Amino acid sequence: MDRIILHCDLNAFYASVECLYRPDVAHLPVAVGGDEQMRHGIVLAKNEKAKAFGIATGEPLWKAREKCPGLVILPPHSRRYLHFSQLARNIYQRYTNRIEPFGIDEAWLDITEKGMDMAAGRHVADDIRGAVQRELGVTVSVGVSFNKVFAKLGSDFKKPNGTTVIARPDVSRLVWPLPGERLLFVGRSAKNVLHKVGLFTIRDIAHASPRVLKGCLGKAGENLWRYANGLDDSPVAMVDETDPIKGLGNSITTARNLTRQEEIRFVFAHLAQSVSKRLRKQGLVGSTLQIYVRFSDLSHLEHQGQLPAPTQLEDDLTREAWRLFQGVRVQKPIRALGIRLTQLQSVEEAAQLSLLWNEKKRQQTAQLEQCLDQIHRRFGPESVRKAPGLDENLVSLVRSTGVASLPGRPHAF
Structure with a gap:
């Protein structure tokens, strides 16, 4: 029986939380950034309206202003984000105690139970999306799949506020055509290495020789081959497991x-x-x-x-x-x-x-x-x-x- 794994990704999290405190600007392009005068002028997060102007996370605020002169820039408030992150986790705990945070705004949930299928997983994902929007005033996109890697990919498909299911029959259609860098842990350096050996899509990685990938990227290359072929079997950690500071x-x-x-x-x-x-x-x-x-x-x-x-x-x-x-x-x-x-x-x-x-x-x-x-x-x-x-x-x-x-x-x- 396949596992039912959800990946929940709070949409434009910092910007969405800030707009709750500043409803007067919620309808405008909004970015969260540091003090431009002290050279903390980087976009930390942006809402969908700012994204439509091509504003990217990590770019300098002056460049973002060039793209969107009417951009509203709000300072970050980390305590607010931690608070809302915990509120979201409280909602997740209504469905399972197998919750693994991935940063402040993302988490995997293992909701596997006897007799549960992907349709039931979609139903739970939709319930979670509704509860988050109703109770917190922000939105969350949810990916549903049989492993953590594909569940995370799924949460990227429909933003904001969407559910995407990637079952085994969907892999060749939904996953394999994507660029290789969409796989978990493929950064710029790994992407460049993959491109040098002619591997551009997840399909390319899935069909490549594991030995070639290991030669290029070491153990990480073998892991990428497993991820691309849907063989990730890593568990979702229990929310009450004590995880020592690493x-x-x-x-x-x-x-x-x-x-x-x-x-x-x-x-x-x-x-x-x-x-x-x-x-x-x-x-x-x-x-x-x-x-x-x-x-x-x-x-x-x-x-x-x-x-x-x-x-x-x-x-x-x-x-x-x-x-x-x-x-x-x-x-x-x-x-x-x-x-x-x-x-x-x-x-x-x-x-x-x-x-x-x-x-x-x-x-x-x-x-x-x-x-x-x-x-x-x-x-x-x-x-x-x-x-x-x-x-x-x-x-x-x-x-x-x-x-x-x-x-x-x-x-x-």
């Missing part, structure tokens, strides 16, 4: 492009301080550090390395981030930087396994950082700074821009 990270778009090494190192230190503080708060250490670099033309790259031992110390994170950056070929000004620590475990576990090196010195450093945490909590983050933080030219790079937690979707940054 990584902690932060990113920042600076007030101006970074071109000098001292600026870049300062920003990494600023990010390391933020991540280190969060690690201490949660009693965690990590073993692998990833860095993210986005350039002025919005291209980006990631790089990661293994630490000598698990750590939560700011200096360790700064040092490793800088070491990784030294291996990056930089030919353009830098717009944003990010760091992320993974392979997390509790401080107690690390200590029991004697994984902390230079123990006495490290304990002194940890105590110093904890003292700084207490001072900052009592007197504010500006009360005590390390030496580079006394340089106002460097501080101006990160002041008032904020530091954003990296998104929780299961992909690199």
